[in-house]
Amino acid sequence: MSDDDQPQTLKSVFASAEKKRHTLENSYEASSPTYHDDLRTAIAEYEACLEIVSRAALFSPNEFLEDLPTSSLPYLMITSHLADLHQKAPSRRPIERRVNLERARESYETFLGLLDSYDLLSEDNKKLYSRYTDDSVAFSTMGGVDPAKRRDTKIANFKAERALKQRLETLRRDPRYQDDEGDDEIVRDLHLAHAAYATHMAFQGLEGINRELEVLAQATVPLMPSPTSVEEDNRRRAEDRTAEGFTDRLEAPRRLHSMFGQPGGPLLTKEGKPLQPFTLVGNRQEMAANVFRPGHNLPTMSIDEYLEPDEDDFDKADEETMKARAWDEFVEANPKGSGNTLNRG
Template identity: 50%
Template sequence: MEQDQTQDQQPQSLADCYREAEVSRLALEGSFEAQSPEKRDALSTAIAAYRACLARISAASVFSPNETLEDVRTDYLPFLLTEHHLAGLLQKQPTTGPRARAAVLDESRACYERFLHLLDGYEALGQSQARLLHEYDGAPRMFSTLPSDPARRRDTKIAAFRREKDLRAKLEALKSRSRRARQGEDEGGDGDDVAEEYARPVYMTQLEMAADEALQALESINREEEVLAQAPEPLMSTGTTVEEDERRRRAQEDADGASRLDRPLRRLQSAMGGPLLNKAGKPLQPFTIVGSRDELAKGVFRPGHNLPTMSIDEYLEEERRRGGIIEGGGEASGRIPEPDEDDEEKADAATYKARQWDEFTEANPRGSGNTLNRG
């Protein structure tokens, strides 16, 4: 009994702490954000476990800048992934707004940076990975793993996809060989030595894949931060209720005197907020001037559209008076009325008009006025 209590009181080893953190992380795989309370608790537990691992690694000085990757023990290689796994878990935290999300992304970015620089210090990065990390250090907020040229961009995406596929296939093959080695299926040499011989390539391949994922995650963080920079702030915090917001609005109206129509000009505010006039009297926003409170009150219940000011008959009469309506025309206007033989005055007027026209044509023959032969 006393021995069991003594074992429970013994401090947890780094390997056990990392193993528990891995179990918690693997249980959350496949979920982007922890929405349910159970998922949130599991996520918090996993994050706390990895933070505890980082504290133990720092206290024990597991990794030293004076070492090379060959000097690191095989069973210590998985601990290099602690910052990488912690960064991925931090990104899954649910947030309530753009500012909170930006803070989470900054913390995750810092973890990815520490992970990549740790591998770079051990010269564990490939040539292309080291080049991308150098580009990131030069301009972190502008970093991208893809070139700007569309053709090269497509080729880079295809190459990255094939590389990821090959690394996953290689990792599965190495894991299978490592499992067989642990089970003693391979012959030759001590079992532990054989297991370590196959386990080290597995860890190295995992580090190579994690470095690619970290570089892509940094690019993804940059794109998300660009979107968050354009996102508006929420008008009302999530914790407030409609009743609280209504009470706050009424208190603000009472304090500002917004219910009064004849308040001073310096306190006039438009619906969009802000003063209507500047100090020089220049309008800053559109507004409507009314003569009195009664005139403003009359317009409260009026229709939203403009009403007609006259009837249709009145409009037609006004158009006729202005000469806007043409009367007559058509076939009837071309018909010559029959002369009335009983109306002597009209007959005399027509005869007189015809006689005048005959006299004019005799006195002015055709072409007599065109002396210069024009036209």
């Protein structure tokens, strides 16, 4: 899709959201009202960008990375930025924190699904993505329980993060990127490097979300009622029930989606647990043979074949009847005690 086909408001809304996000990253007063207002505004603007991207069909499952113009690459990062902002959202109660963490998880999954659809994941990241789809709740970048192996993995993750960050800064300082017109090749490399760095941080973020949810699951619920009024308590319960991302029902297995709505990831886990709905079908030859079959169900046996089991039952009943009659005749012909007239025992 060319730049002319893109809605004119997408660039301005995205630029405004980016400006607020950079302000939040450089702010150290997370408790100030201004910080909270900027955070809510940034989340709302990124969500507006997602709606514009969806309406404009900016990303398509039929495209390859080479088909994407350089101007569209920054919008790959929208869900990654949303995940970071959801994790920064303030929470007064554990239920609010869980909702924010689940929103961040969903944004990370959408981001990774989009990059996977454009084959932007490295081989190592593809392995991590496969491990995550197998068991998202127990996912960890430091697989295994061996302390030495976990330490080596942690060091490798730190080195990889530092290398990606250094490459990103090097590209940003390149004069060809800082030029007003900008070299398309270096700008494209910068956006792809940013996506690679965000991918690394997404897996780190998913691991952190799992660990934090484990802690929240062990949080004790206060037994004594709070000093708030009954109306306030009921209002908070209603907010918890209607909060987006919270439900008292058992959730279906999570399905990963890209930004264009296509389900991604494998169908089954290693243990055979389904991750998303699917339909079992036969081979191609069987499907082709059934194309011209009648719309109604055809009989599978003849009438004689259907009645054959009943005929076998009739024969068996006749055998039981004849056996009973023979026994009755024997009893009548041989009364009890007739064979022992001398009472010998």
